[in-house]
Amino acid sequence: METEAALSDRYLTMPHTERGMVIGLFGGSFNPPHEGHKLVAEIALKRLGLDRLWWMVTPGNPLKSHNGLAPLAERIAACEQMATDPRIQVTAFEKRMNNSYTAETLAAVKARNPDCHFVWIMGADNLKSFHRWQKWQEIAATYPIAVIDRPGSTLAYLSSKMAKTFDYARVDEQEARALPFRKAPAWTFIHGPRSTLSSTLIREKNGK
Numbered sequence: 546m547e548t549e550a551a552l553s554d555r556y557l558t559m560p561h562t563e564r565g566m567v568i569g570l571f572g573g574s575f576n577p578p579h580e581g582h583k584l585v586a587e588i589a590l591k592r593l594g595l596d597r598l599w600w601m602v603t604p605g606n607p608l609k610s611h612n613g614l615a616p617l618a619e620r621i622a623a624c625e626q627m628a629t630d631p632r633i634q635v636t637a638f639e640k641r642m643n644n645s646y647t648a649e650t651l652a653a654v655k656a657r658n659p660d661c662h663f664v665w666i667m668g669a670d671n672l673k674s675f676h677r678w679q680k681w682q683e684i685a686a687t688y689p690i691a692v693i694d695r696p697g698s699t700l701a702y703l704s705s706k707m708a709k710t711f712d713y714a715r716v717d718e719q720e721a722r723a724l725p726f727r728k729a730p731a732w733t734f735i736h737g738p739r740s741t742l743s744s745t746l747i748r749e750k751n752g753k
Contacts, residue, residue, distance in 0.1 A: 552617065552618055552621070552637065552640070556602075556621055556635065556636055556637045556638070556640075557637060557638055557640055557641040558636075558638055558641070559636070559638045559654070559657065560597070560599055560634045560636055560638075562597075562658045562660075562661050563661075564660040564661070565660065565661070565662070566596045566597060566661045566662070567593070567594060567595050567596045567597075567661075567662045567664075567725045567726075568595065568596060568597045568598070568599060568658075568661055568662070568663050568664075568725075569586075569589045569590070569593060569595045569597070569598040569599065569663075569664050569665075569666045569691070569725075570598075570599050570601060570651070570654065570663055570664070570665050570666060570688070571585065571586055571589065571598055571599065571600050571601060571666040571667075572601035572602075572603055572647060572650075572665075573601070573602070573603060573671075574602070574603050574605065574614065574620070575600075575602050575620050575623070575624050576613070576614055576615055576620060577615065577620065577623050578620065578623050578624045578627050579627075580627075581668070581695065582624075582627065582668075583627045583628070583629075584737075585666065585668050585693045585695075586598055586600065586628070586630070586633060586666075587630065588693050588735060588737045589666045589691060589693060589735075590630060590632055590633075592691075592721045592722070592735050592737070593664060593666075593691055593721055593722060593724060593725060594722045594725075595632065595664075595725075596632065597632050597633075597634060598630075598632055598633045598634070598666070599634050599636050600624055600628055600633050600634065600635045600636065601636055601637070601638075601639065601650075602617065602620050602621050602624055602635065602636070602637045603637075603639055604617055604637070604639060604640045617637055617640060621635055621637055646678070646679040646680070647678060647679075647684060648678070648679055648680035648681075648683055648684050648687075651663075651665065651684055651687055651688060652687065655687060655688070662725040662726055663688055663689075663725065664688060664689045664690065664691050664724055664725040665684065665688040665689070665690045665691070666690075666691050666693065667690065667691075667692055667693070668692075668693055668695045669692050669693060669694050669695040669734070670695040672692055672705045672707055672708065673705050675705065675706070675707045676705070676706035676707055676710075681707065682710070685707065685710075685711055685714075685729065685730045685732070686729050686730050687729055688729050689716075689724045689725055689727050689729050689730075689731040689732060690729075690730075690731075690732040690733075691721065691724060691732070691733055691735055692732060692733070692734045692735065693735050693737070694734070694735060694736045694737055707732075711730050711732060714729075714730040714731050714732060715732055715733065715734075716731050716732065716733040717733070718733055718734060718735055718736065720733070721733050721735055
């Protein structure tokens with residue numbers, strides 16, 4: 546089991562914020578990270594007008610098997626190579642918080658940074674299973690959500706439970722820059738360039 550001692554303290558501490566900052570929260574196991582993840586981050590930075598994007602590398606995913614999950618330090622290093630924009634901060638502060646679920650992490654982030662504007666960022670491929678996340682409706686009621694287009698997910702998102710449940714809270718894509726300032730629930734679907742890469746395909750190609 547990986548210990549905190551194996552990781553730099555800066556990755557285990559919640560990133561510093563300043564009053565009024567607009568911050569995107571982009572979480573995942575990133576096993577491994579790839580150009581598709583980088584593209585989602587870049588689109589979010591541009592379309593949402595973010596001051597910072599926290600690239601949150603999670604210790605594990607409760608909905609996925611941990612078999613074949615690369616060590617956290619290895620995934621952090623790989624994400625750092627991807628995150629070339631200076632506004633992106635790779636972090637794994639969830640490790641120290643010992644939270645297993647996104648809802649717990651996001652509640653803590655909001656409590657510690659009440660003067661910032663946060664938006665949760667996810668690839669559209671994750672939207673179909675979002676309703677399986679613990680307290681998913683609570684997440685949607687706490688943070689505005691930006692769903693970034695991914696191959697094969699452009700139309701599928703319309704039938705997702707999240708999209709149907711919060712259809713009334715959908716914000717037009719043209720108003721994406723205002724999303725971080727809206728009171729949750731509020732979400733938008735952002736179209737843009739897409740990468741066909743996925744962590745699953747990369748692992749399969751590498752025999753993992």
